[in-house]
Amino acid sequence: FFSKPRDFSLPNSSWGPEMMRLYEHYNSQCEAETEGGGKQKGPWRRIPSYNRSLKRKTSFFCVCFSGGVYLSKLIQSKARLFTRSIKEAGAAFEYVLFDNSDAQKCVGILQAGHLLEGPPGFVHGGAIATMIDTVTGAHAAVLSGPVMTANLNINYRSPIPLGSTVLLESSLDKTEGRKTFVSCQVTSSDGATLHTEATALFVSISVRKILD
């Protein structure tokens, strides 16, 4: 009945050498060695990623919606996280997010698959926007709890070749009451090419209000 959900942020056979190199770079900083040779938390934390959020939040929703009608409707729905809904490994969004709470930064490593084509040979602007929303949204959620994207401003500077691996770096600009402002840069994996720049505003929300 209860199979373990798949964590999509772990490497799979479609990940190329650049994706693996960047993954290892951040993943190796999720644990640090103590002076005594033991292990302790490092500066970065990998954020796990599942294709269904409600299934994993059953107990929370049970508490919120004790009536049960809404709960069963949601559980039986076929809802899937958009970026994790294409089954073929490597075909669309292959990505992993890491968060650094001290530096108030979050990075996403994306390998853009063949189904994300926009202009011939390059990644679709909407797919890039999706990934910016995903990285900055996860960052804002880590910083501020449940949030919705209120504003997303994007400047596309140079196209992203299909199949390439890029780095998305999100930084906190400021928080003001319910508002969390972040900026994001998308660069080539060696940092030499700036592909995209964005700013985003996330507004804290009550989850109950949204589902009602």
Ligand SMILES: CCCCCCCCCCCCCC(=O)SCCNC(=O)CCNC(=O)[C@H](O)C(C)(C)COP(=O)(O)OP(=O)(O)OC[C@H]1O[C@@H](n2cnc3c(N)ncnc32)[C@H](O)[C@@H]1OP(=O)(O)O
């Ligand atoms: C560990 C965590 C892991 C997480 C993994 C997750 C991965 C996946 C991540 C995927 C992530 C995907 C995420 C997605 O895709 S979220 C989906 C896309 N977003 C939406 O559909 C949101 C639609 N909009 C709304 O629902 C409401 O408008 C919201 C909730 C945003 C605010 O309505 P609400 O009634 O609650 O608040 P308010 O209107 O009193 O406004 C409050 C304040 O905000 C200011 N304001 C509002 N709008 C704007 C604006 N456009 N520009 C500038 N400012 C704006 C406003 O002036 C006010 O400021 P102040 O007067 O107080 O100073």
